[in-house]
Structures are given as C-alpha cells and as structure tokens.
Amino acid sequence: MNAALSDEDLVRSLRARADLVLPEMSLDVGKTVVAGRRRRRRRAVAGSASAVAVLALVAGAALGVIPFPRPAPVATQVPRTLGTDPSVEVAHNVWAANLPISRTGPDGAWLDLNLSVEVDTRSRTGGRIYPVGVDALEGLPDGRAGVTVAARDGYDGGNGRSLGAAATVTWSTDGTADRGALYPAARRAVFKVPPASLGNDFRNNVVVLVGSVPSWLENPRVFVSYPHGISGDADGDDVIESWADTFEVPTFRAPGSDALLFALRENTTVANFIELQGSAPPFATYVGADGTVVAGEGCGRLGACDLTSDEVLARVEP
Structure with a gap:
C-alpha cells in the first residue's frame, strides 16, 4: 500500500x-x-x-332487509286466576273456567273446565250432567297446536267418554302465523239442552266459548266484550241490553302445550239471542304486562280495534 x-x-x-x-x-x-x-x-x-x-x-x-337469524322471543306467561273457585261468574250467569281439573277417561287424559251442562243424547227425559272439557288435538302440522271441546259422560255413574267434539281451537306455537291485524276469534261449542217443562226446544242452547291467547304477550290479561251486552231476560220479553259489556276472564294452561286458553259458558238467553237473532258474537282483547294490546276478530263492531291498554281497562267495571 x-x-x-x-x-x-x-x-x-x-x-x-x-x-x-x-x-x-x-x-x-x-x-x-x-x-x-x-x-x-x-x-x-x-x-x-x-x-x-x-x-x-x-x-x-x-x-329488516337482510334476514338476520334472531331467536324467537319467549314471553313469560302465567295463568291468571280470579279467586280460588274452580269456575267463576264473570258476568250475569256467564261462568268462566278458573282452575280446571286434570282427569283421565277411557279415551285418554282431558281437562275438566268446571263448566257443566245438562244434556242427554240417549234419553228423552234428559237431566244428566255432563262436564265440558278440552284435550289436545292430534295430527296437526308442525308449528300448530290445538284442543278439542267436548261434553263428557262423567257424572251420575257415567263412563267418562266424550260425546263428540263440538268445536276445535288451534293456534301457532311460535306466534309468527298469528301476528296479523287481528287475532283469530274464539270458537263457540253449542250443546243442546232439553228443558224439563218445554219439551225438546232447539232454542235452549248452552254455548261454551274457548279461545287461545297470543303467545308473544308478556303475562297477558284477557277481556271479553259482548257488543249487545249479556244481561238476562228479566222481564221475559227477550230484550237484552243494547250497550256493550266488557269483563275480564281468567286463563289456564292448555293440555299438552304451554299456551294459555280461556273458556266461558254463556247463559241460554245470550246464546239464543246471538244464534237466532244474528247478534254480533263476543270477541276478546288481550293486554300484555308491558301495555301491548292485541285485538281479536270482531272488535270492529265496537270500534275497539285500536284501544290502548288504559282504554281497555277503562271499559271494565270495577
């Protein structure tokens, strides 16, 4: 270097x-x-x-454009009773099932509504007492449940067999199919009652009204309205009150389901007036614990389809 x-x-x-x-x-x-x-x-x-x-x-x-999978809301529903009696008089001579009793007959288990009727399809004398009950309706498609309504030969030494279904009530198990503008109406089961003094008069009927309760309401209360009232014919002139009557009815658990039902037995005067005179049948209004109101079919006759919970309660006499 x-x-x-x-x-x-x-x-x-x-x-x-x-x-x-x-x-x-x-x-x-x-x-x-x-x-x-x-x-x-x-x-x-x-x-x-x-x-x-x-x-x-x-x-x-x-x-709501993109259908996200959401769990279906499960409402807390507890049967609402009015007192401790098996059935209660909710209006003049109109009795409602309050604490039904589970029974077992030759054709299976059923629920006694404590709404007995006096009928006899086998004898001209009549006079036998038949309890009215409901049992689970079989053979329904998925997503549906229901009950049959029947009078049974259960008292006075009877064998407990059903005398045939007089009506059926069905409902959606998840509530989605019943969320229309109006909730489906209750069904009326008609039982012929031969009176002791008048002979076999077809006009003397006992009618049991059975309906389901919307499954998505939280702890609902059920109110039944009669557009023409429910007072009995005190003067014998077949005149019934011309103004509406609304009252609360108890609810009970449906057999074989978590759904709630209500059932009441109409007196013969009201039943005959509705059946023979074409009077508007009763309808139900359902009020949830959070104030949600669901109107039943038939509310349009009284303009009661859009009532708030406070307005529904105001219609009920204390």
Missing part, C-alpha cells in the same frame, strides 16, 4: 476494489418506490370497501 495516499484517497481505493468483487445491485429505487405506493393504495381501497360493506350490513339488518 502506498504510504503517500491520503485518508480520502485510501477510502476511494477500497470502495473501488469492493465494487469489483460484489455484483451490481439489481434493485431499482424508482420502481421500488412506485410499487410501494401502489400497494398502499390497494390496502387503503380494500379497507374502505370493507368498512362500507360492514356499514351496509348493519344498516340492512336495522331496516
């Missing part, structure tokens, strides 16, 4: 020798900078698209 070289000359000489040994660098600085910028732009665009997609998904779910 030449001792006369300065420090700067020495460094330049060493760098020149190193360049001869090392291969030429293939990295193009300009192209590398451009490629980096492109990658950053692609990441930014992808991030923006993902954010927009998330926002669109949330907005769609909020508007």
Whole structure:
C-alpha cells in the first residue's frame, strides 16, 4: 500500500476494489418506490370497501332487509286466576273456567273446565250432567297446536267418554302465523239442552266459548266484550241490553302445550239471542304486562280495534 495516499484517497481505493468483487445491485429505487405506493393504495381501497360493506350490513339488518337469524322471543306467561273457585261468574250467569281439573277417561287424559251442562243424547227425559272439557288435538302440522271441546259422560255413574267434539281451537306455537291485524276469534261449542217443562226446544242452547291467547304477550290479561251486552231476560220479553259489556276472564294452561286458553259458558238467553237473532258474537282483547294490546276478530263492531291498554281497562267495571 502506498504510504503517500491520503485518508480520502485510501477510502476511494477500497470502495473501488469492493465494487469489483460484489455484483451490481439489481434493485431499482424508482420502481421500488412506485410499487410501494401502489400497494398502499390497494390496502387503503380494500379497507374502505370493507368498512362500507360492514356499514351496509348493519344498516340492512336495522331496516329488516337482510334476514338476520334472531331467536324467537319467549314471553313469560302465567295463568291468571280470579279467586280460588274452580269456575267463576264473570258476568250475569256467564261462568268462566278458573282452575280446571286434570282427569283421565277411557279415551285418554282431558281437562275438566268446571263448566257443566245438562244434556242427554240417549234419553228423552234428559237431566244428566255432563262436564265440558278440552284435550289436545292430534295430527296437526308442525308449528300448530290445538284442543278439542267436548261434553263428557262423567257424572251420575257415567263412563267418562266424550260425546263428540263440538268445536276445535288451534293456534301457532311460535306466534309468527298469528301476528296479523287481528287475532283469530274464539270458537263457540253449542250443546243442546232439553228443558224439563218445554219439551225438546232447539232454542235452549248452552254455548261454551274457548279461545287461545297470543303467545308473544308478556303475562297477558284477557277481556271479553259482548257488543249487545249479556244481561238476562228479566222481564221475559227477550230484550237484552243494547250497550256493550266488557269483563275480564281468567286463563289456564292448555293440555299438552304451554299456551294459555280461556273458556266461558254463556247463559241460554245470550246464546239464543246471538244464534237466532244474528247478534254480533263476543270477541276478546288481550293486554300484555308491558301495555301491548292485541285485538281479536270482531272488535270492529265496537270500534275497539285500536284501544290502548288504559282504554281497555277503562271499559271494565270495577
């Protein structure tokens, strides 16, 4: 090495020798900078698209456009009783099932509504007492449940067999099929009652009204309205009150289901008036614990389809 070289000359000489040994660098600085910028732009665009997609998904779910799977709300429903008697008189000579009794007969288990009727299809004298009961309705499609309503030969030494279903009541088990404008009306089961003094008069009927309660209401109360009232014919002139009558009825658990039902027995005067004179039948209004009101079919006759919970309660006499 030449001792006369300065420090700067020495460094330049060493760098020149190193360049001869090392291969030429293939990295193009300009192209590398451009490629980096492109990658950053692609990441930014992808991030923006993902954010927009998330926002669109949330907005769609909020508007109900995108059908997100949601668990069906399960309402807390407890039977509502009025006192401790098996059946209660909720209006003049109108009795409602309050604490039904489970029984077992030759044709299976059934629920005695404590709404007995005096009928006899086998004898001209009549006078036998038959309890009215409900049992689970079989053979329904998925998502549906129901009960049959029948009078049974259960007292006075009877064998407990059903005398045939007089009506059936069905409802949706998840509530989705019944969330229309109006809840389906209750069904009326008609039993012929031959009176002791008048002979076999077809006009003397006992009618048992059975209805289901909307499954999505929280701890509901049930109110039944008669557009023409329910007072008996005190003067014998077949005249019934011309103004509406609304009263609360108890509820009970349906056999074979968690659904709630209500049932009441109409007196013969009201039953005959409705059947023979074409009077508007009764309808139910359901009020949940949170104030939600569901109107039953028939409410239009009294303009009661859009009542609030306070307005429904105001119609009930204390």
